[in-house]
Amino acid sequence: FKAKRPLRIALAIAGSMAVEGPLVRWVADHRKHHKFSDAEGDPHSPWRFGETVPALMKGLWWAHIAWMFDEEQTPQDKYAPDLIKDKAIRTISRQFLLWAGLSLTLPALIGGLVTMSWWGAFTGFFWGSLVRVALLHHVTWSINSICHAVGKRPFKSRDRSGNVWWLAVLSCGESWHNLHHADPTSARHGVERGQVDSSARLIRWFEMLGWAYDVRWPSRSRIDSRRNPDGKGSRRKAEAADAA
Ligand SMILES: [Zn+2]
Ligand SMILES: [Zn+2]
Incomplete structure (x- = not known):
């Protein structure tokens, strides 16, 4: 942002x-x-x-x-x-x-x-x-x-960054680190349901107050296009995105 x-x-x-x-x-x-x-x-x-x-x-x-x-x-x-x-x-x-x-x-x-x-x-x-x-x-x-x-790597990144759930609250969402490296400009790191990301909440408040602008909220299609083909879930979606 x-x-x-x-x-x-x-x-x-x-x-x-x-x-x-x-x-x-x-x-x-x-x-x-x-x-x-x-x-x-x-x-x-x-x-x-x-x-x-x-x-x-x-x-x-x-x-x-x-x-x-x-x-x-x-x-x-x-x-x-x-x-x-x-x-x-x-x-x-x-x-x-x-x-x-x-x-x-x-x-x-x-x-x-x-x-x-x-x-x-x-x-x-x-x-x-x-x-x-x-x-x-x-x-x-x-x-x-x-x-x-350590941590899960559901998204494509060039490195070994992982999502570590037990650090999410203390790190204000930063520990969804695999997504952060897969999509570094995304204003939200915890993009899946239930992934606590208090930094994203704060940015949202700043945006509502008019203090922050050009906030890059991740869209569902953008998130899906970054999924790791080896990961569970949207394998076919990721392959379709690659083929396209
Ligand atoms: Zn890192
Ligand atoms: Zn970073």
Whole structure:
């Protein structure tokens, strides 16, 4: 989807407060991941070291955490020139330490002010900053590690991305990762009945408020055309689409 300027800025700040690195770097890494998913050049593939069990164990650790300490950095001018051109986005990205600092201190401040005690400030910091960010980071990293190693693959994608149902609620729908790689511009990842996707719901609300536009909702025929012929269900439909 496209976001109007105030929403774009609000989302950029909210994203920065997730403490996952400067915005432009995050986007550059993510686009490179899509370009080379699970092949040479993917910044965080769990299959980097091979397909044996020890290699996969090492790869899962790499995809989960270790890749962030790699010396090789994704060239941002190559992968995110549009973001660098946007002055507001560029500024927010450069202010990453400010937003990360706010994200970590605000819960302590609120806890302290609400209870008017140092203990309140401490528990606010513990739960609202440390536990929140740790949980958030592990969920995000699990998309890179777990969702590229296991899960169902009902859709056609060039990589090993899988749909992992038990991460759907915590990851706000991101763990329907096989569909995300099969159709990266789709605003909804959980396209099947009963697949929880709270991000898609949020985008729908933004659209209804007029803050988001050009939202790419997946049509049934578009979803069916991306089905894996090996998968159960719409095999004949997929073959018909291929023949056409
Ligand atoms: Zn993606
Ligand atoms: Zn992925």
